[in-house]
Amino acid sequence: MTAIDPAPETPADEVLRKSAEARLRALAGESARLREDQWTAIRALVAQRRRALVVQRTGWGKSAVYFVATALLREVGAGPTVIVSPLLALMRNQIAAAERAGIRARTVNSANTTDWETVYADVAAGEVDVLLVSPERLNNPEFRDRVLPRLAAGAGLVVIDEAHCVSDWGHDFRPDYRRIRSLLHDLPDGIPVLATTATANERVTRDVAEQLRAGAEREDTLVLRGSLERESLHLAVVDLPDPTARLGWLAEHLPEIQGSGIVYALTVSAAEDTARFLSEQGMAVRAYTGQTDPDERREAEDDLLANRVKALVATSALGMGFDKPDLGFVVHLGAPQSPISYYQQVGRAGRGVERAEVILLPGREDVRIWEYFASLSFPPEETVRRTLAVLEEEGRPLSPAHLETRVDLRRSRLEQMLKVLDVDGAVRRVRGGWESTGRPWSYDAERYAAVSRAREAEQRAMLDYIALDTCRMEFLRRQLDDPAASPCGRCDVCTGRYWPADADPVRREAAAAHLDRPGTPLAPRRQWPTGMKTLGVPLSGRVKPELMAEEGRALGRITDIGWGGELRRVLAADAPDHPVDDRVLQGVVRVLAAWDWRERPVGVVAMPSTTRPAMIADLAERVARLGRLAPVGSLAYRDGRGPGERRHNSAMRLAQVYAALVPGPGLAEAMAALQAENPGPVLLVDDLTDTGWSLTVGAALLRGLGAPAVLPLTLATTGG
Template identity: 85%
Template structure:
């Protein structure tokens, strides 16, 4: 295996490996007799090819490599970011391949991480290929190269493990011929972990199919004792030999300087960012809790003249790659990102990580701040907590594993079908949002209750029990993590020691670097002009509400004869919302205004003037001539008053309102598209006199009408309402809501 050392080293941190600095250990005694037939010497030689002539294996690195290569064991390495976990599996790969073993299979969770791993392998002379959702056209060629022995490392996304073709045709051959299996970011295996991913649980099937003697390595930087025990136990699947070897090391990061800056108002936090980021050396990451917050913050910083880009799970893949390259090349000061930029992004000289809002877990926080300071002596880590953080945590907590009744209904629906059901058709039988339904199916697949096949999912008929005790315990563990994060924010002791203790690091001690240890804190005052600019930015109203253009699949199952594309003559036009519930600026006010326990009353002047500004900036093709109110069982006064006031201010004709067919309305709110559409399709009707008023309006002053509601979630109420109004003669319907869910 040939490779070249990195171009240089940084003062005080030693030679660089692609994961970060590789600290040196004392030279082995040159007079000692070689152990294991010179295995360590060959391992050291491979490491020098990877990381430079001065690199030496850490003792735990050597212990792991020896266990994998000489003893063919299963090992779990829990070490801090930048410690050199990837060096273990690349050196082990080189040694195993030299001995005639098959290729290493690495299960890797993110495309960014795969890109870095392939790049590192190439520098080391290791032939690496990948199979993931972004290179489907290359799969057959990759499989052929593996069979021909032309691949040393195959990186596989966990989602591929249950792709029917991959699972049934490719995976058995890989398992039979693998020389080493590596599970990167192994904390994702455990539902106790902060970043559990159901697809990772499928690794158990891979392990069960491995021939005896194939070594397995799992690596992570973020696992407490409970997660470590869980992962170690799962690694033993199919093994009949030794217990999993667990190697845990201290988790201090000597370059990180942790601080908390408590600024109560969003305007102050944005102004602080714009003022302080240019003063921090280097480039870095600003993390936000939601897509909306990341995009909003990036726009403000760009308006303030700072070169930044947003990076979220909704960013186009090519744009994400370009954004990563811009940060790596120091062409931007920062990426303003959600957790989509996390595991796998490697920039050794990242100078700072700032959080605009606190993650719900100190373990997750530790992982994200670990992006910084791998190859520099000092990196700033700043947390700017927000009052809205706990509400955002509550939302994500609501996406936990569904109750037993819902799970049973899903299994029964699949069993009764007698054949595969797509997720879209399953939605007509189970009231879960698609993302949550898919996640539940993945868990049930791992548990053996269902199976993914061509055409969808099917029940296996195997007995399955709902582990309520475990699910409840996991939920309580999440609540404990949230309380710990609040404790971190108000902490008056060492912050790094606190994070290390959350990860059960037995060597945790005061770092001597954080704000509490040193007494040095950030300036909290901001320039009044900058604060005014932030306030103006956050007060800027208006979010586009895209119309629905396609009816959900399988509506006939619910007795609704709608399918395919929504006819253009029935579609709504693109609408507007004053803001998102997740916005930094309008979000807090809208959440309070529309909370379940909020009083039912007309909106205040600030909200009304915000909607007026939305209307003033709306780039419609034709100005609306009238307004129609949506019906509401909880806020009829608010919506009807709002429609009337907007008509008065905008010189529009009040046309009337839609109504519900029965006093009960559509019934309890359904959460997925199909069931929500079935509800509102059968419930919405024109209100008294609406048809006549619409005909009179279009005869006198033909033009579009506004359709006014308090908020939109799935979008189907507005879609059905717009179709009714189009049927009554409206040439266009422009939805206008106070709030929209999302981001």
């Protein structure tokens, strides 16, 4: 790896630079001029056909490097540029920018499958200058085997955008990016490669630069690293005591900030709750999460770009690639778990304006949310070995749904693990699923442990950032190993000008009323998991309508910024098994009062519990008494043992519950008597629902005993 300039410039380089400057003006306007590092990168790619890594702040002009290089390479007959880009929003912005410069750009991603064949034909015909592909495409069997070899062999330039995702030391490692190493290894000699990122510390930079050398026969990767200073950003932290104060503060102060911007939340439920509250307070905002419909996400992006909304209230789903130079603010409702990821998100602001406000409103619950995300790291060796053994034994491709019946991992985590194993050469994605390659594989426990320690250090650093009494921007730049880091003179610590740490009482009261609203819908399970016969469970296809539960209700989500704190307290693993307290009970009563059921329930049935039997029995009894409903009884666990240690994925959890759950003593008789005397739906009461299979199986049992409908009611759900 080197950070020095290439050899001295030649007369041919002078001609090339003039042409590059002209191409830049076509892209960015007549006043545009190449920065020295931009020129160094372009020269390395076009004249020397090198591999280069550019680590520069957001808005520096990294995309200008590869668009100008593309135009120059195409002039001399090179093939199209292939850009690996992580997000559709980024692709749309880049295609628009390319077209402004007369560069013909197309994309291949999950949102335009019907266009793929036309795009491939246009590439083959030389009618495409830039092809953008998502990293997930690189391991799509058809794309990998049929399209990628021909594309790589004929490429004029390969670009990896957001290259920090290549490294598992980075804050946003993505297994699909690991496929890029294989792509680079198979490139013909002489095809230049450019990797770009705004957020890589020295360790990540070294790792990415090393991976860029895969298959290269010439010199080391050229690394061009610049200052991360952003003179428009004014950083601040406002430490408020609770969610009510934070929402009230937002409602009061957001209208005071110039321009439009982004309010980031750590969870889907927090983003949706905050967007609803700010809308009620008269602000034009929209929620934006990974669960938002793709068309609605695009509309929301367009609304923010056109300043039709004050803010998008978003999760990290709105991150890399969103390009709005005049973004006036970024506010975080809860702290990200890494100063580096925080710097990346706040870097969205202030690229084209003189001043942008960057405000962090940390929450007491942030650390617990970080702990949850940390639990999704690479699985332990025993689980990985089990997966490899299953694939080896089967000797045929297995889909993730079928693997779930044999390996206890949730679908998303299972797929992440398989992608890592694929890059390591132990498995291969093919039509129909995944298969074993039979190659030996070793579990790099030392590296995984070191990555985990690095994550923990990042979390400690984020807590340090919140408590700083020195320059905030200098701290962030030092976390990114910026050698030029120095006090900014603009943040709240440097200036001594702090945002007020209180909220207008009226706004705070409105926030309290909003957060105190109970009730979250519980959608019924409609489809049994695939492959249940493998686990000895005779269930498949759709859940029969005569056995299905109705839509239920939870008092709140564990991740809520309102009821979530209370629910996390009473349902904590070390919390005593007490009857529900009056505040929680009154919340449940309000849920029942607002429930728009088709037919009022006539009875209450309790779910069994091995950890909170007193709480659930008390809740069922008091709901029955307050609602004047018949206490019908309880379901039970076969032999009283319970379903065993909770499984993580749907198939295994369903198998556990199906084997364990039965009608309790006298329940069948009580249900028959109730339906004969006063027929109607029954409430099925539980403390917490996660996968939803306990309630699904419980509802099916009660429907089998004659209940015409079953309405699940829980204190909490993990959804969102």
